[in-house]
Amino acid sequence: MKPKVFLEFVEIKSLIASVLPFVLGSLYAVYNYHQVHLGYLLLFFVASSLFHMATNANDNYQDFLHAPRDAANQEFLEATNVVGVNQISIRQARTLTFGLGGISLILGLWLVTQTGLPLLWMGIYSYAVGYFYAGGPKPISSGPFGEFFSGFTMGFMIFWISVYINTYDVAPITWHGTFNVMISAGLAIFAISNIMLANNICDMDEDIALGRHTIVSYLGKPVMLQVFAWSYIVGYICLMVAVWIGVLPKLSLLTLLSVIPVLKNTRQFMRKQVKRETFILAIKNASIICLTFVVCMGLGLIFN
Template sequence: MKPKVFLEFVEIKSLIASVLPFVLGTLYALYNYHQVHLGYLVLFFIASSLFHMATNANDNYQDFLNAPRNADNQEFLETTNVVGVNQISIRQARTITFGLGGVSLVMGLWLVTQTGLPLLWMGLYSYAVGYFYAGGPKPISSGPFGEFFSGFTMGFMIFWIAVFINTYDRVPLTWANTLAVLIASGLAIFAIANIMLANNICDADEDVALGRHTIVSYLGKPVMLRVFAWSYVAGYVCLAAAVWLGVLPWLSLLTLISAVPVFKNTRQFMRKQVKTETFILAIKNATIICLSFVVFMGLGLIFN
């Protein structure tokens, strides 16, 4: 397999959706607890990146494998899905998927031996979501809860695990600490969930043809477009709440500046929902939000 095809198959461009919560979780640990475990952190970064790629690969090959073979879906199978377009064999697809996932799993289990059982439960949840997102008899991505699981798992769990790895030997894992992390990661959760939502809005007709019943098919485009817009507002509210609680530096509030381009992009998406033209706006919004968050949270650490 050519490197270009491999990178397309694992959707390398989407890796930023897991990298930024990882960075944010690390900054959170630095701000609140003033410590990092660099070696464990690097290993977790590699493991989570490999697993993200494995999840994307699994999603692509499961979509190809499970798509109905009829005239309506021929275009999807031959010109849209990366497996069909590049004629990747199912054996190759599975080898790459389980190879990446297996290496990630070994790294994760070693980290568990060093940091404790809480990481095992976090990891088991994440791996289960990663596989069942596209695999199993009823994939998460084909149902009404895809947005929740993608936003919560990538926006919160990666953030939370980064915090835990840096503080496992100093800070007890309590409900209060977990709630604080949940609120602090809210901006990332909603921004990442909106990527999935924008995808489902754009693919609403195609999803029905493929037998998928996402939340858009249940509630309709008009309702979910409003949810899309208000989700960004909810994320910014979480940011303000986290600053008020004292778990984020006050300079993090400058992330609100990102609302200007984000709401401009959102208005454009509200007017037109075409996968090849406007879906990218949701990815741009998530990148703008999370990068701004990283920059201003970093400045908050420097000038704290």
């Protein structure tokens, strides 16, 4: 497989959706606990990146494998799905998927031996969601809970694991601490879940033809477009609450400046929902929000 095809198969461009929560979680640990386990952190970064690629690869080949072979879906099979477009064999797709996932699993299990069992339970949840998102008899992505699982797993779990790896030896997991992490990750959670929501809004007709019944097919585009817009608002409220309770530096509030481009992109998406033209706006919003968040948290650490 050529490198270009491989990178397209694992959707390397989407890796930012897991990299930024990883950085945010690490900055959270530095601000609140003043320590970093750099070696373990870098190993987790490699493991999570490999697993993200494996999940994307699994999504692509499972979609190709289970798509109905009829005239209505011929364009999807031959001109849309990366497996069909590049004539990747199912055997090759599976080998790459489970190879990437296997290496990630080995690294993750070694980290469990160094940091403790809580990481194992976090990992079991994450790996289960990663596989069943597109695999199994009832894939998560084909149902009404895809947005929740994508946002929660990538926006919160990666953030939380990054915090845990840096603090496992000084801060036991508590309900209070978990709540603080979740509120701090709220902006990332909603921004990332909106990527999935925008994808499902754009693909509603195609999804129905492929037998997928996402939340958009249940509640309709008008309702979910409102959810799309309000999700950003709730995310920004989470940011302000986290600063108010003292678990994020005050300069994190500068992240609110990202409202300007995010509002512009959101209005444009509300007017037109076409996969090839406007879906990218949700990715841009998530990137703008999380990158601004990273920079502002960094400034908060420097000038705290």
